Amino acid sequence: MRRVVITGLGTINPIAKNVLEFEDSLKNMKIGIDKISSFNPEELPVKIAGEVKDFNPSDYIDRKLAKRIDRYTQFALVAAKEAIENSEINFEGIEKRVAVIFASGMGGYLTIKEQDEVLREKGPSRVSPFMIPMLLANMASGVISMVYGLKGPNFTPVSACASSVHAIAIGTMLIRHGYADVAIVGGSEATIAPLPIAGFASMRALSTRNDSPKEASRPFDIDRDGFVMSEGAGALVLEFDEFAKNRKANIFGEVKGFAMNDDAYHFSAPDPEANGSSDVMKMAIEDARLSPEDIDLVSCHATSTPVGDELEAKAILKVFGDSKILVNSTKSLTGHLLGAAGAVETVAAVIEMNKNFVHGMPNLIKPDEFASKLNLVKETREASIKNFIKNSFGFGGHNASVVIGRYE
Numbered sequence: 001m002r003r004v005v006i007t008g009l010g011t012i013n014p015i016a017k018n019v020l021e022f023e024d025s026l027k028n029m030k031i032g033i034d035k036i037s038s039f040n041p042e043e044l045p046v047k048i049a050g051e052v053k054d055f056n057p058s059d060y061i062d063r064k065l066a067k068r069i070d071r072y073t074q075f076a077l078v079a080a081k082e083a084i085e086n087s088e089i090n091f092e093g094i095e096k097r098v099a100v101i102f103a104s105g106m107g108g109y110l111t112i113k114e115q116d117e118v119l120r121e122k123g124p125s126r127v128s129p130f131m132i133p134m135l136l137a138n139m140a141s142g143v144i145s146m147v148y149g150l151k152g153p154n155f156t157p158v159s160a161c162a163s164s165v166h167a168i169a170i171g172t173m174l175i176r177h178g179y180a181d182v183a184i185v186g187g188s189e190a191t192i193a194p195l196p197i198a199g200f201a202s203m204r205a206l207s208t209r210n211d212s213p214k215e216a217s218r219p220f221d222i223d224r225d226g227f228v229m230s231e232g233a234g235a236l237v238l239e240f241d242e243f244a245k246n247r248k249a250n251i252f253g254e255v256k257g258f259a260m261n262d263d264a265y266h267f268s269a270p271d272p273e274a275n276g277s278s279d280v281m282k283m284a285i286e287d288a289r290l291s292p293e294d295i296d297l298v299s300c301h302a303t304s305t306p307v308g309d310e311l312e313a314k315a316i317l318k319v320f321g322d323s324k325i326l327v328n329s330t331k332s333l334t335g336h337l338l339g340a341a342g343a344v345e346t347v348a349a350v351i352e353m354n355k356n357f358v359h360g361m362p363n364l365i366k367p368d369e370f371a372s373k374l375n376l377v378k379e380t381r382e383a384s385i386k387n388f389i390k391n392s393f394g395f396g397g398h399n400a401s402v403v404i405g406r407y408e
Contacts, residue, residue, distance in 0.1 A: 004172045005407050007249040008087030008237030010079040010186075011347050014050035014230050014334050018082055023351050025333065026359040027380055033213045033228050033335050038192060046206045048213040049192045050230025050335030061147075068130050069143055070108030075233035075340075076140035076188035077147065083235040084148065087249060089182065091148055099153040099180040100141045101171045102235075103163035103187035105339025105394070106196070107137030113193050140188050152180045158339070160394030161301070162260075163187050164234065165342035168402050169258035171238050181243045186235035187340040197229060203268065205305060217336075218363035219302035219329035220309050220371035227303040230335030234343030236350075241407070252350050254407040256387065257288025263397030270311045276399045277315035281389060284401035285319075290387060292320050295403070297358060297388035299349040302329035303336050312391065313370035326385075328377040332361035342392035342400070350404060353385040 009019050014032025016022035025032075032050045041047040057066040057074040060081065066074060080102070091098060111134040118126050133139055138156035145154050153174055157166040164187025171183030200206045207226040209216035217228045244251055261283070263276035270277065285292060298316055302309050316327060330345040337344050352358050360379040367376055387405035 002176050002178065003241040004175045004238050004255045005241045005244050006236050006252045006255065006350060007089065007239050007244050008083035009252060009347050009350060010082030010086060010235040011233065011344055012052055012075055012078045013232030013337065013344050014052060019086065019347065019351065022348065023355060026348055026351065027357060029333060029360050029362045029380055031214045031333055031362065033216055035213060036192065039194065044194060044197055045201045046197050046208055047210040048216055048228060050228055051192055052232050068134070069139065070111045070134045071190035072104055072108055072188045073140045073143050075190060075231070076102055077143060079186055079188065079233035079235035080144045080184055083184065083237050087237040089237060091150060094181060095149050095151045097152055097181040098150040099171060099174050099183040100145045100150055101155060101157065101167045101183060101185045102141035102144060103157045103167040103339050104137045104140060105158065105160050105163050105189055106191045108135035108139065109191045109196060110193060111135045113195065144184060159398040160396055161338055161341055162392040162394035162398040162400040163339035165390060165392035165400040165402055166260060167343065168236065168255065168346060169260060169400060172255045172258055175238055175240050181240045183238040184235060185238055186233060186343040188233035189338045189340040190231045191338065192229060192231050200229065207304065215363050217304045217332055219300065219304045219332050219361060220313065220367050220376055221364050222366045222368045224304045224306060224309065226305055227331065228335035230337045232337050232344060233340050234347045236343065236347065251407045252354055253404050255402060256290065256405050257284045257403040258401065259283030259287055260400045262399065265397055268395045270308060270393060272311065274311045274315040274318060276397065277312060277391065277393060278318040280399040280401045281315065281319045281391065284389060284403050288403040290403065295325060295387050295389050296385045297326045297349065299345050299388055299390040300327060300329040301391045301393045303331055310368060310370050313374055317370065317373060322373065324375045326358055326377055326383060327374045328358055328361055332363055333359065342390065346390050346402065349388050349390060353388060353406065356382055356384055358383045
């Protein structure tokens with residue numbers, strides 16, 4: 001079976017507009033959550049989010065194209081562009097061997113909102129002819145392929161908050177089994193708008209710390225009260241290792257294993273026994289041909305919801321016991337990027353593996369009962385990470401884990 005390596009990283013998110021900024025923000029535990037500025041949130045019960053501030057898509061991509069794609073696709077292109085440039089790959093002659101698997105949980109929601117307002121205020125004749133392609137969840141992967149002329153497998157996993165780890169897993173699978181030599185994988189999301197926020201708030205899923213937004217996202221803390229919705233994208237370039245070595249690529253790590261399953265339990269609540277989430281970690285570690293003792297860091301899904309964090313802590317204890325494996329959640333800094341979360345957090349963990357540190361969780365004041373048994377990273381520290389596991393869990397019971405380690 002062919003080995004799969006990571007040769008490129010890219011991101012745009014609430015605490016960074018590129019990988020170099022992201023590294024600095026992670027080290028300094030920068031928090032990207034504030035009062036919503038893109039619209040007036042005063043009538044909403046939740047008035048905070050993790051926005052990408054001062055974003056001008058024309059600074060990154062062709063102005064004409066930018067006007068014809070949704071904000072989530074703009075983010076996807078920005079992250080993919082950085083990852084591709086970071087990898088220094090030349091696609092000439094290999095176009096049919098390059099896959100693009102780019103995920104989104106909700107796709108072009110902002111286009112739906114905007115064009116619905118046009119319909120109501122100006123009538124059907126004024127609805128944009130670009131509306132349908134702009135709102136499709138698969139358009140980010142399609143546009144990335146169009147911009148770079150990539151003709152290999154191309155599609156979009158849509159599995160709520162597990163979407164972009166599924167994208168990484170599927171890209172890995174395609175390369176492992178010879179359907180592609182290179183895969184551009186990741187996820188993008190842009191859904192900060194009144195209706196999605198009202199919907200999640202009605203489920204009591206969101207934090208209501210409107211007066212203290214920097215303290216709102218607090219994974220594993222006993223006083224957590226919900227997640228904070230955020231936006232952005234993360235991208236990785238994956239390659240067959242022999243292909244990468246032949247072109248003398250810089251290798252950031254190896255995707256050693258992955259697994260996917262489902263709780264088959266509830267629309268939004270996780271399995272109360274944490275069977276699905278613990279099983280998916282075990283299977284990913286087995287797929288990597290490693291043991292739990294070989295894993296140095298768990299990059300958690302941990303969104304800052306009362307039930308979700310508790311059950312992930314239970315799952316980690318089931319898999320790793322009372323070991324001192326490092327545990328953190330990037331959502332403490334970025335908030336929750338929904339379908340893009342897994343990719344952005346994978347980029348974070350790959351950066352940290354290469355730079356020998358792990359970021360802290362600044363709002364972790366007092367861990368709850370189960371989290372207190374874990375080796376939670378409260379402050380950024382030096383650490384030598386040989387292998388880490390990244391978890392993502394989504395509504396519908398979707399579970400996905402990927403094991404990434406140093407390439408040897």
